[in-house]
Amino acid sequence: MAKLTSRSEDYSKWYNELVVKADLAENSGVRGSMVIKPYGYAIWEKMQAELDKKFKETGHENAYFPLFIPKSYFSKEASHVDGFAKECAVVTHYRLKNAEDGSGIVVDEDAKLEEELIVRPTSETIIWDTYRKWIQSYRDLPILVNQWANVVRWEMRTRLFLRTAEFLWQEGHTAHATQEEAVAEAEQMLKVYAEFAENFMAMPVIRGVKTESERFAGALNTYCIEALMQDGKALQAGTSHFLGQNFAKAFDVKFATKEGKQEYVWATSWGVSTRLMGALVMTHSDDNGLVLPPNLAPYQVVIVPIYKGEEQLQQIDEVAFKIKKSLEAKGITVKYDNRDTQKPGWKFAEYEMKGVPVRIAIGPKDLEKGTVEVARRDTMEKEFLQQADIDNKVAHILEHMQKNLYNKALDFRTENTQKVDSYEEFKDVLNNKGGFVLAHWDGTAETEERIKEETKATIRCIALDTKPEEGKCIYSGKPSKQRVYFAKAY
């Protein structure tokens, strides 16, 4: 297997190569659409399972809404149409036919739709059109619904997982009787996302709110989690929106209060997508390939036999299956790769590339000594361990690795988060170091836009735990009451 381009050489190339070589995903014959390969999909399934569990624990149910949305639905919420109904896939016909000249199949012009259908870029409109039928009284509230679905946004420049025309995600859409309840829901879901990112993906995140110009189209407030990638660029990892009564008004969704008054319903929506796969790669991986936190590894341990001849393999098999069984009894997932079609060296490289957390190699000498060789993927350390009690030892390594990866990423972020107090310093840090830059901002969209134009850095968020601090905007010199997080971003 050819080596990866190193990160220092070309980070972007390293990423693209890794995603393909680690069998996560690849480009398809359809422009901008990817194929998520089984190994990559198994990681996504682990993300889904954990998130789905957390959604259900917080009272949500899943449902499914149509892929297609009539064009007119988008026009109903003014800011939403500008944000989403532009670059999208438009279905105009519903039939193909054989060309009359025998040249193949062509669109049947007789089967033109009266109204074009948009392949959903997000589902607020179709869902609020449905909620109108579900909501009459306060008894029908709250509605706490989530959908796992594919969505399409017609991107011109695409990159595997980070930006694809079609991607997979979940979108929560909730309806509430009061503003307070809706805001609390949006904040709760941000917390769910942040805890998932940190505890499960071992990826530290900044919890914050977006500035007005970076808000979701149709939202009154957008909460977000922002992560820092190894190349010093930020990545928005999840968002949760307080939508006010905008969609209720656009789709005429009212409810009768206990007192019999008619009021518009309050809304939230929140989502994370297969983009998290890109974040995962760029948080932990190294020049040897993918590095996976044990919580997300399709198999946490791989066992590779090193042998000559059938007899030796049989002896090793015996030990390997015993170890596999003892690990599985501890809830650890194990693959024993005793295929005779590939050599041990090939297997080592393969599982290193795929980021399997722990590799156990068993050779003839190990049989004599009662040992195995244990290699951990995060530190690349190897050691010989006695077979006795191997289940507890590996469990301990995995637990430690999950924490180690988080701490490593947190240290990296700490090292790459800098307070600056002048625009010169700001540009210097951005150009020479990257990372998060904490700086004072005067709160205007004009300043935000100018800084973006001049430096390509955007305000990633106003952190929720920011302490008030008097200061002057690095750009305009006007007074500011708090620092905000700037960064160049994916």
Add this chain to the structure above:
Amino acid sequence: MAKLTSRSEDYSKWYNELVVKADLAENSGVRGSMVIKPYGYAIWEKMQAELDKKFKETGHENAYFPLFIPKSYFSKEASHVDGFAKECAVVTHYRLKNAEDGSGIVVDEDAKLEEELIVRPTSETIIWDTYRKWIQSYRDLPILVNQWANVVRWEMRTRLFLRTAEFLWQEGHTAHATQEEAVAEAEQMLKVYAEFAENFMAMPVIRGVKTESERFAGALNTYCIEALMQDGKALQAGTSHFLGQNFAKAFDVKFATKEGKQEYVWATSWGVSTRLMGALVMTHSDDNGLVLPPNLAPYQVVIVPIYKGEEQLQQIDEVAFKIKKSLEAKGITVKYDNRDTQKPGWKFAEYEMKGVPVRIAIGPKDLEKGTVEVARRDTMEKEFLQQADIDNKVAHILEHMQKNLYNKALDFRTENTQKVDSYEEFKDVLNNKGGFVLAHWDGTAETEERIKEETKATIRCIALDTKPEEGKCIYSGKPSKQRVYFAKAY
């Protein structure tokens, strides 16, 4: 809650009303596309979880392939294009814009795709285009991949779950080195489907193969499971196809054998869809609403308190939570509905309509006597049981109910499967009784087509367990070696 139309009065109307009133699904504002409501989706999730487990136990992995398929891909497999590339959703443009006359948003004619994209009706073409890149040598085989996805087939007449433009399904696509292995895979997956239908859905099925004219477009052999609905019509509940080398040839997918020869790869595909939800409804439900086998119930037990005043409710709460806990410890899922916004009678009707297997009611007299009232949904029987040991008693009821529903459906099918030996008798049974008709057929597509035209009955399958039997075709009088299953079908 208004009563359902009875089955004897209008079966089709009963079905449509039930699906909506039991909160399974409803029509959306998009023609032919349904909304699957949370309660319906929870049942689908249970189906998914069980099937996914079975797929993984038999060595399959999940992956994800693009929603869009370039038009030209369909033309590559001759019979496939006729079967699938006709009634479908066609994406022709990728941008909308504000109309120049200010009338709203319109399709941007400058953003016309060079090649139209078809929203997948099934994924053989895009997947085999991908497999070409994955398969070089015998070492890369078999590929055992499944995909959970939405697909679109532009149906003119739609019915919730049974026939919708968009539906959810899984499609397995496997690649093999030999014909024998591919055939064994197709047969294995039919077995998986049949066991799922019978053990999990409590729905007996006939395992068989389709006649040539009923085969999947592109298949050499289509295996199927066929179920009998309460109105005497058959429903195809799942199919598994042996595709031969058709798709490998169409997409040029070859592999190097151990001996170094280049050979085309052998293929299967297999799928079940949200149609199973319709089959579930029409197998077990009654004039009072949905009836669910306990294995598929989102909650298997509902507890309803019957009380006057806050104090009584508190006393009942105490008993109810204790019972809930003891049932949950046995792995039984329980909902305790102590909402004060609805009356007990309303709740009884609601959970009857939703098919909750067991209802436990607790009133003030039960507190005195240490009893609860237990009602089971399948037989509508009610009895008072002592609270002591209630967990074991309910577990026993649920186990019994799962079997009872299967046996009831099996008895119904047995009563409604008839051997006939003349065309007169055949027509008589079809018109007056319905059900499966076992009759001799001469094996020709012509006879099959004539019978279909004259009676609307199709050959559902040639059962795998059919015993050879000399006879004469009921239509042509020509010799026949076995009986086949005829029925009118969904």
